[in-house]
Amino acid sequence: MNKALRNPVTFFLFILPGFILMTMFFIYPIISAVYYSFTSWNGVSDHVKFIGLNNYTKALGDERFWISVTNNGLFIAFSIIIQVPMIVFFSLLIANVRSLKGLYKTAVFLPSIMSTAVIGILWGFIYEPNIGLLNSILKLFGVDTIYWLADEKYAMLSILITNAWQWTGFYIVMVLAAIISIPRELEEAAAIDGASGIQRAMRITLPLIRPIISVVIMLSIAGAMKAADIVIVMTKGGPAGSTDVMATYMIKYAITNFKYGYGNTVAVLIFVFTLVLTALYQWLIARRSERIKY
Structure with missing residues (x-):
């Protein structure tokens, strides 16, 4: 043997x-996408015309493409600036709960296992301008009706909140696992020395879970770059393309408009942007997070 x-x-x-x-x-698939990105093809016919860099020139010069890139950037910024601190905060709260901890973990994780279509429809009812829960609450404070998904000022924010609600629980469970793995002797020793709960969290827990926070941020970046389903379900990229992300922009051209070559160009650009962002994050930030040994 x-x-x-x-x-x-x-x-x-x-x-x-x-x-x-x-x-x-x-x-x-990657090689195929790169090849077809240099062609003009409708995805159906046998005629494939090689056009060089024309698709890339068109994409990089298209204002709607850059709107979609900006929206992907908003996904990333929202995840890092708002969602990640919330994940850490709620993870610390749940980790210090003495009873019903399993119930809280299940409750926060539940949205993550639900279909994105279900999440989008559910929040669509919440955002409904006339009878939706959110506007009904705001009306109690004298706020006029807000068209959350039909107004360019609020549509993208509404999607970002919905997406964060769906995936925050998944990351909380990851961070909780890291917190629970920290030896209790460390916190007990700090408590004996007179450290408060906030001091223990800031000077013991957070430094020790820094590697998993780094992983959460990197996963958030990758997830933000491939976001599409929640946008399709809630707004289909509207109003007037203001909520399009790169993936939905690609789908509109590759599938809806039968511009398969151009759609592959956008797919390649998504891959390149994602690769560059994750590489930069690994080089500038993630590699500084040392592996913790207790």
Whole structure:
């Protein structure tokens, strides 16, 4: 048996199935997307016309494309500036609960396992201008009707809040796992020395969970760059394309308008932007988060 495991052919046979699947569902689609991004093709006909960098020039010169890029940036900014601090805050609260901790973890995690279509429809009712819960509450304070999903001033914010509500619980469970893994002796020793709960959280818990917070931020960046389903369900990119993200912009051209070559160009740009952002984050910030050893 040991002799067989030392045989290079054995290792090759073990990795072959995974390599075939990776080639079929990852490597080949990327190569195919790059190839078709240099063409003019409707995705149906046999005629594929090579047009060089024309698609890239068109995309980078299209104002609507840059609106979609900006909206992806808003997803990232909202996640890092608002969502991540909320995740850490609620994780610390739940970690210090002495009873019904399992109930709280289940409650915050529940939206993450729900379909995005269900989430979008549910919040669509909440944002409904005439009978929606949000406007009904605001009317009690004399606020006029707000068209949350039909007004360019509020539509993107409404989507960001909905998306954060769906995924905050998933990240809370991740951070909670890191907090729970911290040896209790550290906090007990700090408590004996007279440190308050806030001091223990700021000087012990937060530094020790910094690596998992870094992971949460990186996952948030990647998730923000591929956001599409929540936008499609809630606004379809409207009003007037103000809530389009790069993925929905790509779908409109590749599928709705049968501009498959141009759609692949946008897909390649999404891949490149995501790769650059995650690489920059890893280089500038994430690598400074040292692996914690207790």
